[in-house]
Amino acid sequence: MDASTLALSRIGLAGLAVMGQNLALNIAEKGFPISVYNRTTSKVDETLDRAKQEGNLPVSGHYSPRDFVLSLQRPRSVIILVKAGSPVDQTITALSQFMDPGDSIIDGGNEWYENTERRIRETSERGLLYIGMGVSGGEEGARHGPSLMPGGSFQAYKNVEDVLLKVAAQVDDGPCVAYIGEGGSGNFVKMVHNGIEYGDMQLISEAYDVLKIVGGLSNSELADIFADWNRGELESFLVEITGDIFRVKDVFSGGNDELVDKILDKTGMKGTGKWTVQEAAELSVAAPTIAASLDCRYLSGLKEEREDAARVLKEAGIREAGEVLVGRSIDKKRLIDDVRQALYASKICSYAQGMNLLRAKSIQKGWNLNLGELARIWKGGCIIRAIFLDRIKKAYERDRELPNLIVDREFSREMVQRETAWRRVVGLAIESGISIPGMSASLQYFDTYRRARLPANLVQAQRDLFGAHTYERVDRPGSYHTEWTKLAKQGKTGVGALN
Ligand code: 2AM
Numbered sequence: 028m029d030a031s032t033l034a035l036s037r038i039g040l041a042g043l044a045v046m047g048q049n050l051a052l053n054i055a056e057k058g059f060p061i062s063v064y065n066r067t068t069s070k071v072d073e074t075l076d077r078a079k080q081e082g083n084l085p086v087s088g089h090y091s092p093r094d095f096v097l098s099l100q101r102p103r104s105v106i107i108l109v110k111a112g113s114p115v116d117q118t119i120t121a122l123s124q125f126m127d128p129g130d131s132i133i134d135g136g137n138e139w140y141e142n143t144e145r146r147i148r149e150t151s152e153r154g155l156l157y158i159g160m161g162v163s164g165g166e167e168g169a170r171h172g173p174s175l176m177p178g179g180s181f182q183a184y185k186n187v188e189d190v191l192l193k194v195a196a197q198v199d200d201g202p203c204v205a206y207i208g209e210g211g212s213g214n215f216v217k218m219v220h221n222g223i224e225y226g227d228m229q230l231i232s233e234a235y236d237v238l239k240i241v242g243g244l245s246n247s248e249l250a251d252i253f254a255d256w257n258r259g260e261l262e263s264f265l266v267e268i269t270g271d272i273f274r275v276k277d278v279f280s281g282g283n284d285e286l287v288d289k290i291l292d293k294t295g296m297k298g299t300g301k302w303t304v305q306e307a308a309e310l311s312v313a314a315p316t317i318a319a320s321l322d323c324r325y326l327s328g329l330k331e332e333r334e335d336a337a338r339v340l341k342e343a344g345i346r347e348a349g350e351v352l353v354g355r356s357i358d359k360k361r362l363i364d365d366v367r368q369a370l371y372a373s374k375i376c377s378y379a380q381g382m383n384l385l386r387a388k389s390i391q392k393g394w395n396l397n398l399g400e401l402a403r404i405w406k407g408g409c410i411i412r413a414i415f416l417d418r419i420k421k422a423y424e425r426d427r428e429l430p431n432l433i434v435d436r437e438f439s440r441e442m443v444q445r446e447t448a449w450r451r452v453v454g455l456a457i458e459s460g461i462s463i464p465g466m467s468a469s470l471q472y473f474d475t476y477r478r479a480r481l482p483a484n485l486v487q488a489q490r491d492l493f494g495a496h497t498y499e500r501v502d503r504p505g506s507y508h509t510e511w512t513k514l515a516k517q518g519k520t521g522v523g524a525l526n
């Protein structure tokens with residue numbers, strides 16, 4: 028195709044797998060003529076077919092990197108949506124040779140943020156601008172309005188801001204996109220979004236498990252409960268789709284059983300949750316709910332081992348999960364209400380962990396992340412979208428330096444209101460052998476964070492005894508070391524010497 032004879036496109040998109048195709052069609056539908064390219068050219072034709080079918084959208088297909096790049100208005104902006112890692116480098120190499128200083132590359136994949144930072148440096152040597160942009164919302168979001176988290180070159184953002192503002196999901200307080208910050212901040216924020224998503228999914232699965240085993244609820248009752256929860260404080264995409272899942276019948280069993288019961292209990296993953304937990308550890312930020320959900324995915328993968336363990340422990344005399352409750356009368360209505368409250372309180376703790384991880388990274392990297400604004404752009408389009416994010420946004424608007432969501436004046440009140448129900452659910456699950464690693468991690472996080480005094484004094488004493496690591500005192504300044512063993516043997520009161 029001879030680019031000179033055609034009107035140039037406003038923007039380009041390379042990488043036409045599911046996300047790429049849908050995002051390209053979304054951009055075109057919002058009135059921005061777009062050029063598309065894919066290494067395997069059949070996907071270019073596929074996209075052109077869809078563009079035609081879905082309303083003669085202004086999409087032009089290109090079959091070589093050169094034609095693709097030359098079909099764009101200058102300064103050129105190219106979104107790439109290929110597999111993270113080396114495919115991104117290969118795509119940059121293929122395209123950038125035809126690009127000019129001032130042109131921009133926007134990587135929309137789930138990339139490790141340090142790769143983006145390396146590419147920012149590499150492309151800047153050639154005068155190119157670079158953005159790592161988190162895109163959330165799956166296929167549907169990409170097509171009709173995702174949440175977008177672009178970080179990197181501010182100029183590159185400005186060059187495409189009009190496009191992104193229209194393409195993003197729209198909520199009551201604006202489009203779900205904002206310039207995140209410099210470097211790999213956009214990818215990092217998307218990574219933590221995914222970590223929070225792991226937590227939400229785990230917590231929901233635990234709510235399901237408790238309701239099913241303790242309450243004996245059927246799938247159709249569960250569908251109604253989740254639909255009901257979706258009309259209140261838990262209103263969210265994940266709660267909504269969970270309700271829908273319980274309603275789907277299984278075709279292979281003649282439509283008598285629900286599909287959810289036929290699904291193998293082994294969770295897949297692509298790595299962003301693991302990165303979140305690794306980063307939390309690197310930054311010394313406690314993220315136990317997110318870590319518990321990651322661990323649970325690992326344990327779920329050990330299906331055969333778990334089956335063996337179930338058999339061995341049964342032979343050893345263990346009771347089935349929930350068996351201790353047999354014969355006990357369960358107030359279903361109260362159980363359902365308790366689980367709803369436990370889920371909500373657990374979620375607050377999980378989001379508090381994710382937000383605090385973002386803040387710690389922001390301080391380390393000088394990104395100046397605006398946590399309230401991040402909560403706002405997650406209100407629509409993305410997988411964790413929820414009514415509750417508006418409350419998080421407001422909490423950070425009230426106090427930008429809020430150390431933890433738990434101590435926000437509204438959230439603190441809500442936690443206390445739900446505390447008894449939360450403890451009942453966790454207690455009941457623990458007593459009956461139903462694993463609830465997410466909800467109990469959240470509760471333990473809450474109970475540890477809220478205590479003015481922890482047994483860490485004893486750990487400090489142990490460290491000082493065996494490693495002379497010294498300790499501080501509650502009543503006077505300085506650091507102290509005590510000859511604990513000697514004094515204990517002498518039966519004397521230890522008078523710590525000033526170190
Ligand atoms: P393909 O259709 O040619 O395989 C998701 O796999 C997307 O990433 C697809 O569009 C795929 O292109 C693209 N992709 C994967 N590896 C690539 C590479 N090394 N270079 C260019 N595109 C690649």
